[in-house]
Amino acid sequence: xxxxxxxxxxxxxxxxxxxxxxxxxxxxxxxxxxxxxxxxxxxxxxxxxxxxxxxxxxxxxxxxxxxxxxxxxxxxxxxxxxxxxxxxxxxxxxxxxxxxxxxxxxxxxxxxxxxxxxxxxxxxxxxxxxxxxxxxxxxxxxxxxxxxxxxxxxxxxxxxxxxxxxxxxxxxxxxxxxxxxxxxxxxxxxxxxxxxxxxxxxxxxxxxxxxxxxxxxxxxxxxxxxxxxxxxxxxxxxxxxxxxxxxxxxxxxxxxxxxxxxxxxxxxxxxxxxxxxxxxxxxxxxxxxxxxxxxxxxxxxxxxxxxxxxxxxxxxxxxxxxxxxxxxxxxxxxxxxxxxxxxxxxxxxxxxxxxxxxxxxxxxxxxxxxxxxxxxxxxxxxxxxxxxxxxxxxxxxxxxxxxxxxxxxxxxxxxxxxxxxxxxxxxxxxxxxxxxxxxxxxxxxxxxxxxxxxxxxxxxxxxxxxxxxxxxxxxxxxxxxxxxxxxxxxxxxxxxxxxxxxxxxxxxxxxxxxxxxxxxxxxxxxxxxxxxxxxxxxxxxxxxxxxxxxxxxxxxxxxxxxxxxxxxxxxxxxxxxxxxxxxxxxxxxxxxxxxxxxxxxxxxxxxxxxxxxxxxxxxxxxxxxxxxxxxxxxxxxxxxxxxxxxxxxxxxxxxxxxxxxxxxxxxxxxxxxxxxxxxxxxxxxxxxxxxxxxxxxxxxxxxxxxxxxxxxxxxxxxxxxxxxxxxxxxxxxxxxxxxxxxxxxxxxxxxxxxxxxxxxxxxxxxxxxxxxxxxxxxxxxxxxxxxxxxxxxxxxxxxxxxxxxxxxxxxxxxxxxxxxxxxxxxxxxxxxxxxxxxxxxxxxxxxxxxxxxxxxxxxxxxxxxxxxxxxxxxxxxxxxxx
Numbered sequence: 001x002x003x004x005x006x007x008x009x010x011x012x013x014x015x016x017x018x019x020x021x022x023x024x025x026x027x028x029x030x031x032x033x034x035x036x037x038x039x040x041x042x043x044x045x046x047x048x049x050x051x052x053x054x055x056x057x058x059x060x061x062x063x064x065x066x067x068x069x070x071x072x073x074x075x076x077x078x079x080x081x082x083x084x085x086x087x088x089x090x091x092x093x094x095x096x097x098x099x100x101x102x103x104x105x106x107x108x109x110x111x112x113x114x115x116x117x118x119x120x121x122x123x124x125x126x127x128x129x130x131x132x133x134x135x136x137x138x139x140x141x142x143x144x145x146x147x148x149x150x151x152x153x154x155x156x157x158x159x160x161x162x163x164x165x166x167x168x169x170x171x172x173x174x175x176x177x178x179x180x181x182x183x184x185x186x187x188x189x190x191x192x193x194x195x196x197x198x199x200x201x202x203x204x205x206x207x208x209x210x211x212x213x214x215x216x217x218x219x220x221x222x223x224x225x226x227x228x229x230x231x232x233x234x235x236x237x238x239x240x241x242x243x244x245x246x247x248x249x250x251x252x253x254x255x256x257x258x259x260x261x262x263x264x265x266x267x268x269x270x271x272x273x274x275x276x277x278x279x280x281x282x283x284x285x286x287x288x289x290x291x292x293x294x295x296x297x298x299x300x301x302x303x304x305x306x307x308x309x310x311x312x313x314x315x316x317x318x319x320x321x322x323x324x325x326x327x328x329x330x331x332x333x334x335x336x337x338x339x340x341x342x343x344x345x346x347x348x349x350x351x352x353x354x355x356x357x358x359x360x361x362x363x364x365x366x367x368x369x370x371x372x373x374x375x376x377x378x379x380x381x382x383x384x385x386x387x388x389x390x391x392x393x394x395x396x397x398x399x400x401x402x403x404x405x406x407x408x409x410x411x412x413x414x415x416x417x418x419x420x421x422x423x424x425x426x427x428x429x430x431x432x433x434x435x436x437x438x439x440x441x442x443x444x445x446x447x448x449x450x451x452x453x454x455x456x457x458x459x460x461x462x463x464x465x466x467x468x469x470x471x472x473x474x475x476x477x478x479x480x481x482x483x484x485x486x487x488x489x490x491x492x493x494x495x496x497x498x499x500x501x502x503x504x505x506x507x508x509x510x511x512x513x514x515x516x517x518x519x520x521x522x523x524x525x526x527x528x529x530x531x532x533x534x535x536x537x538x539x540x541x542x543x544x545x546x547x548x549x550x551x552x553x554x555x556x557x558x559x560x561x562x563x564x565x566x567x568x569x570x571x572x573x574x575x576x577x578x579x580x581x582x583x584x585x586x587x588x589x590x591x592x593x594x595x596x597x598x599x600x601x602x603x604x605x606x607x608x609x610x611x612x613x614x615x616x617x618x619x620x621x622x623x624x625x626x627x628x629x630x631x632x633x634x635x636x637x638x639x640x641x642x643x644x645x646x647x648x649x650x651x652x653x654x655x656x657x658x659x660x661x662x663x664x665x666x667x668x669x670x671x672x673x674x675x676x677x678x679x680x681x682x683x684x685x686x687x688x689x690x691x692x693x694x695x696x697x698x699x700x701x702x703x704x705x706x707x708x709x710x711x712x713x714x715x716x717x718x719x720x721x722x723x724x725x726x727x728x729x730x731x732x733x734x735x736x737x738x739x740x741x742x743x744x745x746x747x748x749x750x751x752x753x754x755x756x757x758x759x760x761x762x763x764x765x766x767x768x769x770x771x772x773x774x775x776x777x778x779x780x781x782x783x784x785x786x787x788x789x790x791x792x793x794x795x796x797x798x799x800x801x802x803x804x805x806x807x808x809x810x811x812x813x814x815x816x817x818x819x820x821x822x823x824x825x826x827x828x829x830x831x832x833x834x835x836x837x838x839x840x841x842x843x844x845x846x847x848x849x850x851x852x853x854x855x856x857x858x859x860x861x862x863x864x865x866x867x868x869x870x871x872x873x874x875x876x877x878x879x880x881x882x
Contacts (some may be wrong), residue, residue: 002707004754024429030229031795044280051675066639074740087267089119090115090117090119090273092119093117095322098110099109099335100820101255106131107131108131109130109330111130111332112126113125113324116538117321120272120275123143126239127143127144128243128246129144130142130247137153137155137251138155139246139247139250139251140152140153140247141153143243144206146231146634148234149875150228150240150242151243152224152249152277153595154221154244155222155251156220156222156251159344161220163406164218164401165405167221168221170223171203171222173194173201173202174194174225175228175812176225179628181807195476195477201237203239204261204300205223205241205245207624208259209244209255209259211297211626212257212259212297215642216345217253218344219344221253221548223248228239232264235272235274237259238262239289241259242260245258246258246332249329252338252341253341255340257292258293258329259290259292259297260291261290261776262325264288264314265280266283266303267284267741272319273321284303284306285304286299286301287301287309291323296315296319296630298623299621300623301620302519302523302621303613304617305569306618308616308643312635315635319632338396349396353398353409355411355413356392356403356406359388361414362385364410367380369424369573371428374600381411381600389403389404399623411604415579416581420579420592422645425598425601426598426601427598432594435457437657438454439652441562441657448563448665449463449465449561450464453558455547455551455554457597458543459545459551460552461540462539462555463559464537464556464560465534465535466664466669467532467702468705469534469715470534471536472534473536486522487518488537489537490510490513490519490548491506492507492541493540496542496544499543513807514549517552517553517573522569523571523619524567524569524571524614525621526566526567530670532673537560539551539552539555543578546597547573547575549575553572554572557571557572560660561660561661562657563664563665564665570650570654571613571615572612572646573613573620573646574612574645576645577597577608578593578606579592579608580606591637593641595641607625608622609624609635609638609641611638614650624668625711646781658679669715671716672719673713674712674729678709678832679831680805682770682777683774685769686793690705695725699728700717701716702712702715703715713744751789753781753789753790754788755782760825760826762825763822763825763840763843764822764823765823767791767820768821769793771809772809772810773808774798776798776801777794777795778823779793780792780825790831793831794823794825795833796837797822799838800834800835801838803842821837823840826839853859
C-alpha cells in the first residue's frame with residue numbers, strides 16, 4: 001500500500017521504519033553544526049638550523065580566549081565586545097628548518113612555523129615535511145597543524161606539449177571523509193566526484209599559482225591535494241594553498257616565487273589570522289588572502305556590510321602574515337635545492353614581436369577606436385589574428401603559436417595605450433563608465449519572484465523560490481552535514497556566448513560564480529525568525545560579455561524583492577579590471593583601473609576584481625590577477641572606483657523596484673511556527689511516523705517539520721487548515737488527541753504506565769521505539785499483557801550511545817541493525833526518563849571507550865563484546881550517511 005503526501009514525496013507505509021523518518025521531506029530536519037571537535041595539542045621537537053624573526057614582542061606568552069557570538073545579532077556582539085577580553089595574538093613570525101636522514105638514506109627536510117603574526121597564541125605550529133612520503137613526485141609535502149594533516153603533490157610530464165599557447169595546469173583537492181572518522185555517503189563507500197566546497201578550494205589553489213609559473217611552460221602539470229586528517233577546529237583551505245604551493249615551489253616546475261595563504265576574521269572589532277570555526281560563526285568577515293612577499297595574488301571572501309577601509313586593513317593584516325610564511329618556504333626551497341627546469345622553455349623568436357608591431361599596430365588601434373558590438377569587434381579581431389599568421393608564416397616558418405602570442409601581446413599593450421593616452425576603452429566608454437542598463441521585475445507569471453537584468457551585452461534571468469525547511473540544500477562535509485537555508489545556483493549555457501557545447505552538471509566556473517553571487521546576497525537576507533522560508537535563487541545567463549556573476553547578484557536581488565523577501569537593503573555588484581603597460585614585477589605605476597569590464601578586457605587585462613555590497617559596505621569580493629602581484633595602494637583605488645559604480649547600479653535598480661513587495665505571491669506556501677515541550681516530540685511523531693503522517697494528510701499540509709528543541713513548522717496553502725493542525729497538535733500533547741483528526745478518527749487518552757518503577761543504576765534491555773538525530777527512544781519496561789497500560793519509555797541521548805562521539809545518530813543505529821539496546825537507567829530529568837548505553841559499555845569493558853581492553857595472558861576471562869558490534873562501532877562511531 002502506498003500513500004502520496006506531497007507531489008515530490010511518496011513513502012511506503014508498510015516498510016517505513018523509524019530511522020527512515022529522518023530522510024523524508026516531512027521528518028525532523030534539525031541539525032547542529034559540528035565544529036566542536038576535540039583535538040590533542042602536540043609539538044614536534046625540531047632542531048633549528050635557520051631561525052628568522054620579523055618582529056619582536058614584549059610579551060610572547062598569554063592565554064588565548066575563544067570568542068563566541070551570534071553573527072545575526074548586532075546587539076549580542078556589541079555586548080560581548082564589552083565583556084569578553086580580546087584574544088592575545090602573535091606579533092612575530094618565527095620558523096625553523098631541519099634536515100634528517102630517513103631509514104632509506106635519503107634526506108628528509110622539515111619546516112616548522114612556531115608563530116605567525118596576527119594568529120592567536122597557543123595555536124599548534126604548522127609543520128611541512130618533504131622527503132619521507134611521495135618521493136617519486138616532482139614535489140611532495142606533508143603539512144601538519146595539530147591533528148590536521150594534508151598531503152600535497154606536484155607532478156609534470158617529461159615532454160612539453162606542442163601546438164598550445166597556454167599553461168596546461170590542473171588542480172584537484174579532496175577532503176577524505178575518513179579524515180574526520182566518517183565513511184562516504186555513496187553506496188560503494190568510496191569518495192566520489194568532488195563536492196562544491198572541494199571545487200571551490202581547487203579554484204583557491206589554482207588562482208594565485210597559475211600567474212607565477214613561467215609563461216613559456218608547456219609541460220602538463222598537476223597539483224593533487226588530500227585532507228588525510230581533520231581536527232575540525234580551523235579551516236583547511238589556506239593550508240591546502242600553502243601545501244600545494246610548497247610542493248610546486250620545491251619541484252623543478254618554474255614557479256618564480258613562493259606563495260602562502262591565510263584566513264582573516266573580524267571578531268569583536270579585532271582582526272584575527274586563521275580564526276577557529278567557532279570564532280568564524282561570529283565573525284563579520286570571512287576572508288582568504290593569498291600572495292607572495294611582494295604583493296597580493298588572490299583574495300576571496302564575504303563580509304557583513306563592512307566599509308572599504310576595514311577591507312584594506314584586513315588584506316594588509318593577512319599579507320603581513322603571508323610575508324613570514326613565504327620567508328620560511330624560501331628557506332625550505334634552498335634546503336631542498338632542486339633546480340628549476342627551463343631548458344624546454346622556448347625563448348621569444350628574435351625579431352617576431354617587432355614585425356608584428358610594425359605590421360598591425362595601426363590596424364589594432366583602428367579596431368579599438370571603431371567601437372561596435374561584441375560580435376563585430378570579435379569578428380574583426382579574428383580576422384586580424386588570421387591575417388597576422390598568414391602574413392608572417394613564411395618569414396617565421398613553424399612559429400604559428402609564437403605569432404599568435406606576439407599578436408596577443410600587441411593587443412594588450414595597445415589597449416593600455418588607448419586608456420592611458422585618451423582615457424578611453426575598446427568600446428568607446430570612459431574608464432569608470434558602466435554600460436547601458438535595463439531591468440525588469442516580475443516578468444514570469446507563475447514563479448515566486450523573477451527579474452531580468454541586462455548590462456550592455458551581459459544578461460541574466462533570475463528567479464526566486466520560497467519553500468519550507470524541507471527544501472534546504474543538504475551538503476555532507478568532513479565537519480558535519482550543512483543545511484543551507486539560502487542557496488544560489490548559476491547556469492552558464494554555451495548559447496549565451498553563441499557557441500555549442502556540453503550541458504549537464506555544473507562546471508567549476510559555474511560553481512565558483514554561483515558561490516560568489518550567493519555570498520553577496522546572504523548578509524541582506526532576513527533572519528529565519530523574521531522570515532521562516534527556505535530561499536532558492538537561480539540565475540540563467542542568457543548573454544555574456546563580462547561579469548555575469550555580478551549580473552547574477554543584481555538580478556538575484558531584484559528577484560528576491562519581487563518575491564516579497566524583506567531584505568535588509570538592496571545589493572549590487574560590479575567587476576573591476578586593470579591594464580598594465582608592463583606585467584613584470586609589482587608596481588602601481590601606469591596601472592589603469594576599469595569599471596564594469598568587458599569580456600575582452602578580462603581576457604587581455606591583468607585583473608578581475610569583483611565587489612558587491614549595498615550603499616554602506618561590502619558583502620563579497622573576489623580578486624584574480626595575471627601579473628606578479630597587486631599592491632594595497634592599487635587595490636584601494638579599485639575599491640573606491642567600485643564603490644562609485646555600485647552606487648550607480650543601486651540607483652538604477654531602485655527605479656525598477658524601490659522596495660520588496662509587501663504581499664507574498666499566492667503560489668508561496670504559508671507558514672505557521674509554534675513550540676511544544678521537548679518531551680512531547682515522540683508523541684507528535686508517533687511510532688514509525690504514523691502520527692505525523694496523519695496530521696499532514698488530514699490537514700492537507702505541504703510539510704511538517706519538527707525540530708529537536710520542540711519547534712514545529714507547518715506549511716500549506718490553507719491558513720485555516722494550518723490553524724487546525726496547530727490546535728490538534730496542542731490538544732494531542734495535552735492528552736486529548738488521537739492518531740488523526742479526521743471525523744471519527746480520534747481515540748481515547750493514552751493510559752499512563754502502571755507497572756513497577758525503574759531502579760536508578762539498574763540495567764535494562766529496551767525495545768527501540770523511535771530514532772532521531774538527538775537520540776533513541778526505548779521502551780525499557782513492558783506494559784500490561786492485556787494491553788491495559790503501555791510500557792515505560794525513556795530517552796538514550798546521542799551523547800550516551802557510545803564512548804566515542806556519535807555524529808550521526810540515525811546512521812549509527814542504522815548500521816547496527818538491532819531492535820533492542822542494553823541500557824542503564826540514570827534517573828529522571830524534568831520528568832523524562834534518562835537512559836545510557838555508554839554506561840553499560842564502560843561497566844563491561846572499562847574506561848570511556850566502547851571497545852574492550854587488550855587481553856593479558858594472566859588475566860581471567862572477561863565478558864567479550866560481540867565481534868559484529870565491535871566492527872559496527874569501529875566503522876560508524878563518528879556517524880555515517882547512507
